[in-house]
Amino acid sequence: DVKVTQSSRYLVKRTGEKVFLECVQDMDHENMFWYRQDPGLGLRLIYFSYDVKMKEKGDIPEGYSVSREKKERFSLILESASTNQTSMYLCASSFLDKTQGYTFGSGTRLTVV
């Protein structure tokens, strides 16, 4: 079964910490995405990548950065975590073929205290 795996289901971090969220896919997908999900706001795109070492800003990139050193791995970095970054973070991946849709990971619920 194809998978997108997020390293942590739940994470609690302190304000000001540097936080790494890891995502690995085993489907040889070219595209990878990071979203955050908040009640009433739906899914908002933070960053995406369509190739190794390539990254593009999404709708809400402020306070975040990403890294894609290998095709299968896409990391989201919170440079200095703040309480307003408490959220559910979802990773997704897809082929370049736009008809295929995305495969999502199970999510990481991050709480910043």
Add this chain to the structure above:
Amino acid sequence: AQSVTQPDIHITVSEGASLELRCNYSYGATPYLFWYVQSPGQGLQLLLKYFSGDTLVQGIKGFEAEFKRSQSSFNLRKPSVHWSDAAEYFCAVGGLIQGAQKLVFGQGTRLTINP
């Protein structure tokens, strides 16, 4: 700009009743449309998709959706819901956005099932 509107934030139906979740989209070209379902604490799972051909598409778990270009809609339906259908449902439109193939999601509709 591309956008998706799901007018209903929360819907409650009785088990065994029929269901229709509404989705309206805005996209300049031929849209690629998707419905996803998210069970509590989980990621999103693809229910069905439309990109060409028959405007009535069948998906998993007994769901179907109908693409209506004239109404810019892609409503999700199920003839008889089960308690296990309680979840959040997201409609999405895909296409060339910011130079890359991406999806834009609606805000979601939370479905509650009464026994």
